[in-house]
Amino acid sequence: MKPNHASTQPIGIFDSGIGGLTVAHAIVRYLPKENIIYFGDTAHLPYGDKSTAAIQAYSVKIAHMLLQQECKLILIACNSASAAAYELVKEYIGSKALVTNVIDPTVRLLKEKYASRHIGLIGTRQTVNSHIYKKKIDELNLNIRLSSHATNLLASAIEEFGDHQVLDSLLRVYLSHPNLRNIDALVLACTHYPVIKNKILEQYVSSNHNTIDIIDSSDIVAQAVKKQLETHNLLNANGVCSKHFYVSDYTESFAANARLFFGEEITLEHYPLWD
Numbered sequence: 001m002k003p004n005h006a007s008t009q010p011i012g013i014f015d016s017g018i019g020g021l022t023v024a025h026a027i028v029r030y031l032p033k034e035n036i037i038y039f040g041d042t043a044h045l046p047y048g049d050k051s052t053a054a055i056q057a058y059s060v061k062i063a064h065m066l067l068q069q070e071c072k073l074i075l076i077a078c079n080s081a082s083a084a085a086y087e088l089v090k091e092y093i094g095s096k097a098l099v100t101n102v103i104d105p106t107v108r109l110l111k112e113k114y115a116s117r118h119i120g121l122i123g124t125r126q127t128v129n130s131h132i133y134k135k136k137i138d139e140l141n142l143n144i145r146l147s148s149h150a151t152n153l154l155a156s157a158i159e160e161f162g163d164h165q166v167l168d169s170l171l172r173v174y175l176s177h178p179n180l181r182n183i184d185a186l187v188l189a190c191t192h193y194p195v196i197k198n199k200i201l202e203q204y205v206s207s208n209h210n211t212i213d214i215i216d217s218s219d220i221v222a223q224a225v226k227k228q229l230e231t232h233n234l235l236n237a238n239g240v241c242s243k244h245f246y247v248s249d250y251t252e253s254f255a256a257n258a259r260l261f262f263g264e265e266i267t268l269e270h271y272p273l274w275d
């Protein structure tokens with residue numbers, strides 16, 4: 001960290017779109033005194049089907065923008081970008097800000113509570129194909145059996161329909177996949193999914209006839225960010241906070257859906273990062 005970093009500087013949060021607002025909301029709940037700058041790259045949504053190289057290029061440019069806004073910590077609130085670009089963003093930012101992702105705090109929770117268990121995971125194609133969770137779990141020798149399934153259409157369906165029963169048939173198909181049988185817990189490895197976590201549990205139970213824990217990482221990530229700021233003496237005690245929510249492509253439908261993901265009314269502003 002630069003020695004002149006101040007606790008009043010903002011936390012920068014980014015995602016492929018507005019799904020990361022689920023994490024942003026948890027950050028606001030756990031850290032109500034912090035200044036927040038959120039950037040949703042709606043111009044490139046979804047990241048889940050993009051190449052690793054494309055996600056890396058987008059992520060570095062967004063991180064650069066957040067650094068220009070003097071963020072003290074940059075949170076990659078997207079599993080797909082955390083999988084594809086965390087190491088690169090960290091290297092790019094160096095000591096100019098703290099950088100964190102949504103995967104490591106979840107893996108730490110698995111270590112604490114689920115060692116030697118059978119865990120299922122659903123996420124985008126990018127996240128699942130990266131095998132990032134398995135690599136991190138194996139590095140820690142947790143003896144967890146991880147069974148993943150890519151649920152490609154789910155993020156877009158949630159944006160389109162929200163927590164609507166039309167998602168039930170899609171969930172039934174995804175959650176009855178043989179990879180997800182006989183698991184003890186299911187990791188929601190996409191920041192869009194917490195919006196429908198009750199529906200995911202319901203559909204899992206009705207398709208598999210057993211109940212499981214649902215692991216929604218938003219709260220875990222917010223707690224990890226709080227701890228990281230505490231460790232670096234960067235918690236904002238000031239209490240005068242501002243919040244800005246930017247998107248790279250503004251449409252009425254993103255604006256209308258922002259409430260669904262954030263859980264309360266917010267105003268999205270257009271930030272023409274790619275123009």
Ligand code: DGL
Nearest residue numbers: 016046047048079080191
């Ligand atoms: N929110 C993103 C994630 O956590 C998924 C949405 C997308 O494909 O862009 O992976």
